[in-house]
Amino acid sequence: MNAEVITIGDEILIGQTVDTNSAWIAEELHLRGIRLNRIITISDAPDEITQAVDESFSRVDLVLMTGGLGPTQDDVTKYTLAEYFNTELVMNESIRSEIESWFKSRGRPFLESNSKQAELPKDADILRNSRGTAQGMWFEKDGKVLISMPGVPYEMKGILRDGGFEKLEQFFKTTPIIHKTVLTQGIGESFLAKKISDWETSLRDDGYFLAYLPSPGLVRLRISGYAENGNAEKVEAEIAEYIAELERRVPEYVFGRGKETIAQVVGKLFQEKGKTLSAAESCTGGYIAHLITSIPGSSLHFMGSAVTYSNDAKQEILGVKKESIESDGAVSEDVVVQMAEGAQKKFQSDYAISTSGVAGPDGGSDEKPVGTIWVAIAGPKKTVAKKYNFGGSRSRNITISALTALNWLRNEFLSRELE
Amino acid sequence: MNAEVITIGDEILIGQTVDTNSAWIAEELHLRGIRLNRIITISDAPDEITQAVDESFSRVDLVLMTGGLGPTQDDVTKYTLAEYFNTELVMNESIRSEIESWFKSRGRPFLESNSKQAELPKDADILRNSRGTAQGMWFEKDGKVLISMPGVPYEMKGILRDGGFEKLEQFFKTTPIIHKTVLTQGIGESFLAKKISDWETSLRDDGYFLAYLPSPGLVRLRISGYAENGNAEKVEAEIAEYIAELERRVPEYVFGRGKETIAQVVGKLFQEKGKTLSAAESCTGGYIAHLITSIPGSSLHFMGSAVTYSNDAKQEILGVKKESIESDGAVSEDVVVQMAEGAQKKFQSDYAISTSGVAGPDGGSDEKPVGTIWVAIAGPKKTVAKKYNFGGSRSRNITISALTALNWLRNEFLSRELE
Numbered sequence: 001m002n003a004e005v006i007t008i009g010d011e012i013l014i015g016q017t018v019d020t021n022s023a024w025i026a027e028e029l030h031l032r033g034i035r036l037n038r039i040i041t042i043s044d045a046p047d048e049i050t051q052a053v054d055e056s057f058s059r060v061d062l063v064l065m066t067g068g069l070g071p072t073q074d075d076v077t078k079y080t081l082a083e084y085f086n087t088e089l090v091m092n093e094s095i096r097s098e099i100e101s102w103f104k105s106r107g108r109p110f111l112e113s114n115s116k117q118a119e120l121p122k123d124a125d126i127l128r129n130s131r132g133t134a135q136g137m138w139f140e141k142d143g144k145v146l147i148s149m150p151g152v153p154y155e156m157k158g159i160l161r162d163g164g165f166e167k168l169e170q171f172f173k174t175t176p177i178i179h180k181t182v183l184t185q186g187i188g189e190s191f192l193a194k195k196i197s198d199w200e201t202s203l204r205d206d207g208y209f210l211a212y213l214p215s216p217g218l219v220r221l222r223i224s225g226y227a228e229n230g231n232a233e234k235v236e237a238e239i240a241e242y243i244a245e246l247e248r249r250v251p252e253y254v255f256g257r258g259k260e261t262i263a264q265v266v267g268k269l270f271q272e273k274g275k276t277l278s279a280a281e282s283c284t285g286g287y288i289a290h291l292i293t294s295i296p297g298s299s300l301h302f303m304g305s306a307v308t309y310s311n312d313a314k315q316e317i318l319g320v321k322k323e324s325i326e327s328d329g330a331v332s333e334d335v336v337v338q339m340a341e342g343a344q345k346k347f348q349s350d351y352a353i354s355t356s357g358v359a360g361p362d363g364g365s366d367e368k369p370v371g372t373i374w375v376a377i378a379g380p381k382k383t384v385a386k387k388y389n390f391g392g393s394r395s396r397n398i399t400i401s402a403l404t405a406l407n408w409l410r411n412e413f414l415s416r417e418l419e
Numbered sequence: 420m421n422a423e424v425i426t427i428g429d430e431i432l433i434g435q436t437v438d439t440n441s442a443w444i445a446e447e448l449h450l451r452g453i454r455l456n457r458i459i460t461i462s463d464a465p466d467e468i469t470q471a472v473d474e475s476f477s478r479v480d481l482v483l484m485t486g487g488l489g490p491t492q493d494d495v496t497k498y499t500l501a502e503y504f505n506t507e508l509v510m511n512e513s514i515r516s517e518i519e520s521w522f523k524s525r526g527r528p529f530l531e532s533n534s535k536q537a538e539l540p541k542d543a544d545i546l547r548n549s550r551g552t553a554q555g556m557w558f559e560k561d562g563k564v565l566i567s568m569p570g571v572p573y574e575m576k577g578i579l580r581d582g583g584f585e586k587l588e589q590f591f592k593t594t595p596i597i598h599k600t601v602l603t604q605g606i607g608e609s610f611l612a613k614k615i616s617d618w619e620t621s622l623r624d625d626g627y628f629l630a631y632l633p634s635p636g637l638v639r640l641r642i643s644g645y646a647e648n649g650n651a652e653k654v655e656a657e658i659a660e661y662i663a664e665l666e667r668r669v670p671e672y673v674f675g676r677g678k679e680t681i682a683q684v685v686g687k688l689f690q691e692k693g694k695t696l697s698a699a700e701s702c703t704g705g706y707i708a709h710l711i712t713s714i715p716g717s718s719l720h721f722m723g724s725a726v727t728y729s730n731d732a733k734q735e736i737l738g739v740k741k742e743s744i745e746s747d748g749a750v751s752e753d754v755v756v757q758m759a760e761g762a763q764k765k766f767q768s769d770y771a772i773s774t775s776g777v778a779g780p781d782g783g784s785d786e787k788p789v790g791t792i793w794v795a796i797a798g799p800k801k802t803v804a805k806k807y808n809f810g811g812s813r814s815r816n817i818t819i820s821a822l823t824a825l826n827w828l829r830n831e832f833l834s835r836e837l838e
Contacts, residue, residue, distance in 0.1 A: 012441075012442065012445065012458065013445055013449075013454075013455040013456075013457075013458065014445055014446065014449040014455070015442045015443065015444070015445030015446025015447070015448075015449055016446070016630065016632060017442070018437065018438075018439055018442040019437075019438070019441070019442070019458075020437055022431075022438070022460075023431065023434045023436070023437040023438070024434065025434070026431065026432055026433055026434030027433065027434025027435070028434070029434075030432075030433040030434055035432075036432040036433070037432075037461075037462075038432075038459060038460060038461055039431065039432065039438075039459070039460035040457060040458070040459050040460075041441075041457060041458035041459075042456075042457055043456075055474075211435070213435060278732075279726075281705075281708075285708055285709055285711070285712025285713070285717075286700075286705030286706065286707070286708025286709040286711075286712060286724055286726065287705065287709045287712075288705070289700075289704055289705025289708070289709075289726040289728075290704055290705040290706045290708075290709045290817075292704070292705075293704025293705060293706075293726070293728065293778075293817075294704070294813070294814060294817065296779070296780050296781060296813055297781065298704075298728070299728050299729070302728050302729075303728055303729040303731070303732050304725070304726045304727045304728040304729060304732040304736075305705055305724075305726040306723070306725055306726070306736065307698075307705065307708040307712070307723045307724040307725070307726060308723045309708075309712065309717070309718050309721050309722055309723040310718070310721075310722040310723060310766070312722070312766075312767060313697075313722050313723040313765070313766050316765060316766070316767070317723075317725065317736060317765055317766075346732070346735060346736055347729070347731075347732050347735075347736075348731060348735070359712075360715070361715055362715060362716065394713070394715055395713060398709075398712075398713065
């Protein structure tokens with residue numbers, strides 16, 4: 001089963017907008033066993049649209065189209081498609097009144113151009129858009145399907161999630177694919193692959209697929225399997241067993257699943273045990289606090305962070321000894337330990353985490369090159385510290401330091417060795 | 420002058436990677452007066468490549484291709500293009516030895532597959548890649564041009580910047596376009612457009628183009644003009660005058676140019692005057708510190724930030740009075756002023772900036788709905804505070820609060836009214 005995506009948008013062709021819709025659709029289709037043959041971006045012009053659809057239909061049975069459905073005159077997609085599929089536009093009264101109340105509820109005037117959004121092709125199935133005024137449209141011709149959707153990402157996603165994908169799966173009788181994602185931190189893709197190679201071999205022998213999806217400081221593992229002939233439960237159970245096995249094998253790296261973030265996982269652990277956390281940041285410069293406070297409800301366990309960039313601030317706010325900074329430098333075990341213990345005391349938190357390092361590009365030396373980062377964790381009874389060498393760019397060092405610190409905190413918290 | 424982009428990459432067709440190369444190329448070509456007709460993503464297969472190139476050449480004179488040039492067997496682009504353009508691959512000894520030293524300097528083994536990267540089409544001009552092993556290739560056929568480049572973004576950009584664009588401009592004798600970007604903060608796109616409508620009309624009457632490029636909390640304005648017949652200097656001067664006029668008209672919004680960030684502009688101002696800065700963050704949760712410390716060299720003026728999420732921390736670290744929190748709540752003028760003054764004192768900085776607000780999704784009330792944010796700035800002699808209502812999602816509120824606070828700081832610093 002093959003498909004193509006056609007994106008309509010002059011703003012993409014002049015580089016004002018990055019097309020993220022296509023990547024989202026591509027991944028969702030891939031996970032449903034539908035292969036994308038091409039992704040094509042064209043401008044919003046009748047000839048371009050007609051020609052691109054003709055070409056795509058000569059290659060595949062399914063076309064997903066986004067964009068070109070705005071209420072203004074330069075959006076011609078709906079009119080072009082109605083003509084292409086040999087149908088006419090008629091006013092859909094129920095959608096018209098829905099759009100009208102949508103505007104009313106937002107206290108905005110309902111204009112003639114808005115009402116035009118309810119004029120829809122007679123022979124198309126409407127895929128309702130509850131998040132905006134441009135509806136999704138499902139056209140059929142000789143067993144081939146074209147779905148036209150607005151280009152606003154969350155409206156497009158809503159249309160497909162609210163029924164579009166289901167209709168697709170039924171129409172093309174696709175084999176459903178079950179997929180689970182496991183999140184790891186603290187180990188590179190190739191080292192991880194080596195460590196779990198027999199697990200991976202066994203997984204593949206059982207007919208499952210594995211994808212490594214790396215980003216700075218993290219590697220996501222996606223396991224997929226076909227759920228044919230009503231064996232969905234069996235597939236779910238087998239994948240769950242593989243994931244459990246992975247967690248037993250490398251628990252220090254596996255921190256979560258799906259769309260979780262490490263700050264979220266740490267937050268959940270702390271809130272479950274009723275413990276509190278604070279931070280003292282030098283090289284991460286507030287990024288750890290930002291990751292934590294981006295999560296709604298984090299104020300329940302997170303007391304705050306002392307971003308002490310200057311050495312004076314390390315002394316004044318965290319009580320780091322002047323002599324320690326003078327003898328060992330700010331990037332040292334002694335200082336990072338005092339920072340963590342200082343934050344723990346000042347914020348009156350059960351745990352505290354601290355960082356001090358050379359983020360770069362300047363400030364490196366032979367002894368402490370760019371990428372040298374000290375991390376410490378102060379627990380109720382003990383404080384531990386560790387030195388890392390990341391050696392990347394400034395932004396990479398900040399990101400990786402923060403994620404590494406949070407994952408180490410997760411491991412220490414779970415081990416209860418600092419209590 | 421029209422062109423098309425062909426992106427080769429199975430990882431894009433399954434949604435593992437978002438194609439950002441095309442947007443970058445699209446913008447760069449647009450700014451050189453070259454119009455993109457289509458952007459096409461295909462898989463790395465000989466038939467697909469040949470067919471796509473044929474189709475593109477039937478529509479346009481220039482094709483830019485990225486991807487498919489890796490050293491492994493599944494990368495077939497180079498071989499397919501050599502055949503398409505009727506030429507053969509020959510070992511390029513000078514590039515071979517360059518690649519060999521590239522590997523040596525990184526202490527990595529030089530394999531047979533790496534040496535294959537120096538086998539290049541005899542009849543193609545080589546666009547040198549100094550950042551990796553896959554070279555750029557310039558093919559010509561009947562006055563049409565195809566440029567093939569690796570898919571790694573910074574290698575691809577390097578190839579075009581280091582000579583690719585220049586060769587293109589000379590070959591197609593394009594009219595150079597001069598473009599300048601002005602950065603604004605604190606005003607929405609439509610309000611800004613209304614405020615400067617006569618300026619915009621005059622700009623357009625003089626033959627220049629204007630694009631509004633909004634992102635959360637910011638609006639970039641891009642002014643472009645054709646530099647024909649050696650009038651580049653005149654165009655530069657006229658655009659500079661329009662920008663100066665804009666800065667005179669709305670200096671409170673215009674904070675920078677080009678790729679500058681607001682944290683960078685503020686940092687430059689503080690470093691020029693030898694002044695220091697600190698922060699006290701509640702709702703922005705460390706994001707202001709993160710924006711500032713992402714800039715290399717920020718430790719010269721930035722002392723740190725007290726991310727005081729809990730009320731106890733506001734009292735303990737910043738010296739906020741318990742009574743103020745109890746009577747007015749943490750999101751109040753009284754508290755945000757004490758936070759700024761507390762940070763100024765603790766960090767011993769000339770200026771301090773503070774935030775306290777309801778980022779959401781929870782914590783809002785009738786009196787202080789989600790999006791209510793107080794910001795204060797403490798200067799050498801005076802402290803000022805302001806209340807904002809952003810009313811967006813948590814991440815939007817955090818972003819917009821931080822940018823708004825930094826731009827207000829810029830204005831107050833320049834006015835010298837707090838000194």
